[in-house]
Amino acid sequence: MAFNSDQLVIMDSIIARYPRKRSAIMPLLHYVQSVYGYVTADGIEIIAEKLDLATAEVTAVSTFYTQYKPEPVGEYHVGVCTNTLCAVMGGDAIFAAVKEHLGIENDGVTDDGKISIEHIECNAACDYAPVVMVNWEFYDNQTVASVIDLIDGARGGNPPAPTRGPKTLRTWKENSAVLAGLSDGLANEGVAAGDPSLLGLRISKSAGGNS
């Protein structure tokens, strides 16, 4: 496979954002993932060619960051936070149940290619613990049962909507394009803030203390 001319134009537009073209390496890697689902040898080569780098230099960057995947992940990549706070509050139990339910281990992919799983580090949503991310969308305040339902829904092509995100869960490849800087026009969907984010504001308003 090779990149078609439209895709090459998009890559050039990504490079053009930066004062120095090497800075485009990260969005270009996200873009390669939006096309193939992971970082392919083809992708490494085209980035190296466009940025005047050796393929080893691009590979060195790609392998440093955990969001760049050397092998295909599922259409729905499920990350369960098992950093201390989420782990203690249920993340460990959720991740154990997910592994058992799917019969795969950490970094595994189901045979149908639909679901992959990963235990993730703190995702900046601790007031919504336990937190699960699917294709890097927020699924807040999860339980074992809610995550099993989520996964089964996704496998059946009907995942529930993210808690704070678009109305419909997008695929791994589609969201990778957003990370590459390509708008999908969904910014206006979803809530502005979840309840925990609003807690202090609501208390302040009800106390009349907001001068």
Added chain:
Amino acid sequence: MTQLTPVLSAHWDEKDSFTIDAYRRHGGYGAVAKALAMEPDAVIQTVKDAGLRGRGGAGFPTGMKWGFIPQGDNKDHYLVVNADESEPGTCKDTPLMMANPHVLVEGIIIASYAIRANYAFIYIRGEVVHVVRRLQQAISDAYAQGLLGKNIQGSGFDLELVLHVGAGAYICGEETALLDSLEGFRGQPRLRPPFPAIAGLYAKPTVVNNVESIASVPSIINNGSEWFASMGTEKSKGYTLYSLSGHVANPGQFEAPLGITLRELLTLAGGVRSGHQLKFWTPGGSSTPLFTQDHLDVPLDYEGVSAAGSMLGTKALQIFDETTCVVRAVLRWTEFYKHESCGKCTPCREGTWWLVQILRDLEAGKGTAADLDKLLDVVDNIMGRSFCALADGAASPIISSLKHFREEYMQHLALGACPFDPVASTLFATAGAK
């Protein structure tokens, strides 16, 4: 009781709060017009007078940082916003950017004008795709309304703003690793000096500021430095976001003057979850030494927390009750630091690996009393011996947990197992759990 002071979060409860229309409805982008009519140095002075200190953890005075950028040097200057929020427990910038991305964009315009930068970047972590969407839209709308690009509002000031999305590396929250990452390299910290103010992005003078710091700037320009400095304590001025998480009845965000206490915040959050007691907590993320119930009345400002033996950090208050095994908690954080060590410096790369091995044995009750001393010995050999503070952060939970809970480590040894039932600490534990 300290009064809450919603400024950044004042309109998050409006369902379109993230749009440019909503932001303008509340006077948004008025501070840009005001700042562009001032001399850049006067903007810097206003922020200095306000006493704003960095909200990303270190607490360095923001205006002073801006003042370090050499002027008249005929070099490009850069502003880089650190939106790589990844410190365990820290969850303030993410809801801020989701609900009100324009206050960040407005702060960026003002800060860039002050330091004479014509190029600015937001480096956001890659694991929050909906926040990325909100920022993309905000930047696009700001360009469309002439707030970014050439000759902003007829001022002659030009600014390009680029959103740069990371890809999963805690270390990129460290400012020099962030700059290497933004330049297209593996995100590894640089030796300092030179500091970014002299040789930052592309070796040019660069300011790196946290999201909340920059987002605080429009309110300072709008209301004046005296208004800002009227909140907070003597050396820790202004309002800030405190994030309560964990075993509390109602976790969430609280915007309050610096110096509020955990006792007050816990009251607002409905207390520790029903039927349980506070055991330990982090004042500002996992890299800040643990506190206990003895520290409920410590003023949560830079000086107060420091005097009590920890750091204000990111004001990420993670609350753990008596069902939580402190050894398990510390082990998990240590596994995190080991995973996120970039590998550049040997003491950190090797030391965090060994700390994990020792702690795994201790948690499983397979360690010995000598292992406790060995932990401290390893910690002693990694702290302050690396380019950045990651290893120092790794040391914090270990040293502080041994200080406050040495007895609990000993219980693991005596029992030959962990004395805690992990089910009891979960949110969905049944009432009858141990």
